[in-house]
Amino acid sequence: MSKVVIVTGGGRGIGAATAKLLGAKGYAVCVNYLANRERADEVVECIIRDGGRAFAHQADVSSEADAIRLFDSTEERFGSVTHLVNNAGILFTQSKLVDIDLERFNQVLKSNVVSCFLCSREAVRRFKSGGAIVNVSSLASQTGSPFEYVDYAASKGAMDTLTKGLSREVAASGIRVNAVRPGFIYTDMHADGGEPKRVDRLAPQIPMQRGGSVEEVANTIVWLLSDEASYVTGSFIDVAGGR
Numbered sequence: 001m002s003k004v005v006i007v008t009g010g011g012r013g014i015g016a017a018t019a020k021l022l023g024a025k026g027y028a029v030c031v032n033y034l035a036n037r038e039r040a041d042e043v044v045e046c047i048i049r050d051g052g053r054a055f056a057h058q059a060d061v062s063s064e065a066d067a068i069r070l071f072d073s074t075e076e077r078f079g080s081v082t083h084l085v086n087n088a089g090i091l092f093t094q095s096k097l098v099d100i101d102l103e104r105f106n107q108v109l110k111s112n113v114v115s116c117f118l119c120s121r122e123a124v125r126r127f128k129s130g131g132a133i134v135n136v137s138s139l140a141s142q143t144g145s146p147f148e149y150v151d152y153a154a155s156k157g158a159m160d161t162l163t164k165g166l167s168r169e170v171a172a173s174g175i176r177v178n179a180v181r182p183g184f185i186y187t188d189m190h191a192d193g194g195e196p197k198r199v200d201r202l203a204p205q206i207p208m209q210r211g212g213s214v215e216e217v218a219n220t221i222v223w224l225l226s227d228e229a230s231y232v233t234g235s236f237i238d239v240a241g242g243r
Contacts, residue, residue, distance in 0.1 A: 001129070004078045005225070006030040006070065008061050008119060009088035011040035013187035014136060017218035018085055019054070023047030025222065028078040029054040032061060032070055032088065053078065061088050061115040071122045083225050084123040086116040087136040089155070097150040105151045112155035113162070120166055120177070130174030132225045135163050136217075139183040139240045156181075160236065167234035176233040178224045183240025185212045207242030 005022050009015040010031035020043060023029045029047055031054055033040035040056035047054035057073050059066040074081055089112040092104055120133055140149060141156035160179060167177035184199045184206060199211035217239045223229055224237070 001082065002079055003027045003083060004030075004074065004081050005083035005085065006032060006074055006081055006119070006123075007085045007087060008032045008070075008115065009034070010085075011036050011043060011056075014182065014185065014214045014217045014221075015085070015087040016043045017214035018087065018221050019043050020046055020050075021215075021218045021222050022083075022085075022225070023052035023054050024050055025226075026052070027083065028052075030070070030074040030077070031056045032059055034058070034060055034088070061119055062110045064118055067115070067118040067122055070119075071126060075126070080128050081123060081126055082128075082131050084119060084131075084133045085136065085221060085225070086119055086133065086159075088112075088115050089136070089152075091149060091152050094148040096147055100151055108151045108155050109158070112152070113158045116159050116162060120162065124166070124170055124173075124175060127173075127175055130176075132176045132229075133166075133178070134221045134224045135159050135177070135179040136221070137163070137179045137181045137236070139181045139238060139243055141181060142238075163236070164234050171233055176224075176229070178229070178232060178235045178237070180217060180220050180224065181236055181238045181240065182217045183212060183238065183243045185214060185217055185239070187214060205243075206240070210241065212239060212241055 005027045007019040010019040011033040031040045031043050044054040044056050059070040137159045138156040140153035145153040163179040
């Protein structure tokens with residue numbers, strides 16, 4: 001059966017690296033993006049240039065209508081969806097919780113948690129004979145990210161709980177649900193938080209004494225999606241250099 005995967009937030013960072021690797025391994029890839037069509041198209045072009053199949057699709061996956069449209073478009077292009085990577089998410093400027101307003105908190109939860117819920121629900125409804133979902137959480141779900149991103153950490157904690165609960169609901173149907181928890185990875189997201197060099201600052205606190213690459217996270221995601229991880233569900237892999 002053809003392997004068809006949707007990668008949300010696939011236009012940059014971990015999502016882009018994952019989409020490219022999946023394309024190289026024979027998956028037909030839907031590269032979802034929210035606003036930056038150019039970057040998503042670059043990922044698609046890279047996959048196609050290397051002999052793979054891919055297309056870019058704009059959708060706000062925290063919107064129910066958009067999430068459904070994303071799956072519909074992928075099925076029209078490639079057939080039944082068999083795999084899902086819930087990678088879409090946002091991060092705002094570093095702040096203590098006491099200075100975070102309700103609008104920001106709600107937006108983080110909607111973008112990071114509601115999107116995961118909607119796409120996971122849609123995937124489970126459409127998987128024909130088993131399937132696999134990988135949620136891109138964060139080590140912040142374990143640390144709480146005090147003084148920086150408590151709202152983001154809370155959203156990733158919710159994603160972890162969703163991962164565990166859903167994995168148990170659908171295991172008997174042959175659907176596996178796992179998560180990766182990246183630590184300090186070199187991505188553009190740190191610039192979103194106001195500190196582009198954050199990984200360099202924190203590297204001495206990491207047992208391996210360095211930040212991670214998006215490719216290292218992508219390798220873990222792709223393994224969890226693969227048949228090589230056929231007996232792995234409800235599990236979390238920290239890609240964090242020993243943190």
